[in-house]
Amino acid sequence: MSGKQRAAKRKAEEDLLTVPEGWKEPKFTKDDNPHGMLAESSFAVMFPKYREKYLRERWALVKKKLAELDLKAELDLAKGTMTVSTTRKTWDPFAIVNGRDCIKLLSRSVPFEQALRVLEDDISCDIIKIRSLVRNDERFIKRRQRLIGPDGSTLKAIELLTHCYVLVQGGTVAAVGPHRGLKEVRKIAEDCMKNYHPIYNIKTMMMKHELLKNDKLKSESWDRFLPSFKTKNIKRKAPLKKKVKKAYTPFPPPQLERKVDRELATGEYFLKQGEKQVKKAVVKQEKSVKKKEEKEKAKRKSFVPPKEKVTKS
Numbered sequence: 169m170s171g172k173q174r175a176a177k178r179k180a181e182e183d184l185l186t187v188p189e190g191w192k193e194p195k196f197t198k199d200d201n202p203h204g205m206l207a208e209s210s211f212a213v214m215f216p217k218y219r220e221k222y223l224r225e226r227w228a229l230v231k232k233k234l235a236e237l238d239l240k241a242e243l244d245l246a247k248g249t250m251t252v253s254t255t256r257k258t259w260d261p262f263a264i265v266n267g268r269d270c271i272k273l274l275s276r277s278v279p280f281e282q283a284l285r286v287l288e289d290d291i292s293c294d295i296i297k298i299r300s301l302v303r304n305d306e307r308f309i310k311r312r313q314r315l316i317g318p319d320g321s322t323l324k325a326i327e328l329l330t331h332c333y334v335l336v337q338g339g340t341v342a343a344v345g346p347h348r349g350l351k352e353v354r355k356i357a358e359d360c361m362k363n364y365h366p367i368y369n370i371k372t373m374m375m376k377h378e379l380l381k382n383d384k385l386k387s388e389s390w391d392r393f394l395p396s397f398k399t400k401n402i403k404r405k406a407p408l409k410k411k412v413k414k415a416y417t418p419f420p421p422p423q424l425e426r427k428v429d430r431e432l433a434t435g436e437y438f439l440k441q442g443e444k445q446v447k448k449a450v451v452k453q454e455k456s457v458k459k460k461e462e463k464e465k466a467k468r469k470s471f472v473p474p475k476e477k478v479t480k481s
Contacts, residue, residue: 210253215275299339301361
């Protein structure tokens with residue numbers, strides 16, 4: 169085989185492997201699986217008490233939307249759970265996974281309108297656990313607030329660039345959107361918890377979006393265009409402590425009392441070894457009882473009702 173033939177063959181193989189621009193995967197319809205499913209699958213998710221009122225109001229709409237995919241949804245207020253399961257008419261095998269993600273997002277305070285987007289083919293969700301990435305509580309709260317930004321401006325910028333809905337609550341970040349956007353949201357959230365400011369990732373993403381518009385640069389390396397941010401370890405001097413001059417006295421400090429002198433003064437010196445141990449145990453017991461009483465008193469203090477202001481009529 170000549171060099172030209174090998175080059176032509178290689179090019180033909182590359183053309184087969186590359187996805188044409190604007191190509192979309194055909195949708196999975198009811199005609200692809202007319203007989204439905206034989207086995208039943210179900211998922212249950214627990215929800216917090218404060219979500220009960222919202223879910224009760226929206227549950228009829230959730231059931232209606234899941235029924236379009238031939239899925240069955242149940243809300244158990246006694247156990248605090250949401251359950252989604254397949255039926256004999258369910259034709260899409262992946263619908264149950266989308267249904268599970270939908271109720272999972274509803275339990276994590278995601279609005280009903282955004283949670284239902286997961287049922288679409290091109291949309292997925294990602295729940296990023298950020299609490300375990302930072303040990304210190306104060307540091308975690310500061311970094312989480314940094315991810316949200318002043319008046320939610322940083323979060324809004326992330327949503328505009330990634331085309332994802334992002335909700336930061338508690339120790340998790342819930343994101344709903346396309347797969348590429350979810351990958352970027354996870355990177356930003358995890359980097360933020362590692363003390364890497366979100367603005368650096370946002371600037372890099374903005375540059376990438378501009379470079380994508382240029383057809384010539386699509387197949388080239390973008391390293392020369394992307395900004396590189398170096399970490400700086402700034403040494404901070406500890407504040408100097410002011411030395412307080414003591415008043416001068418020509419007399420030496422008083423001699424400390426010896427242990428034997430203390431025992432002679434209290435009469436403990438003349439006790440036997442067993443008696444000394446008994447006395448120590450009694451003192452230790454009294455201290456523990458006193459400490460226990462103080463703890464119980466502090467616990468009861470939170471249950472004492474505040475004094476009401478008497479209004480003169």
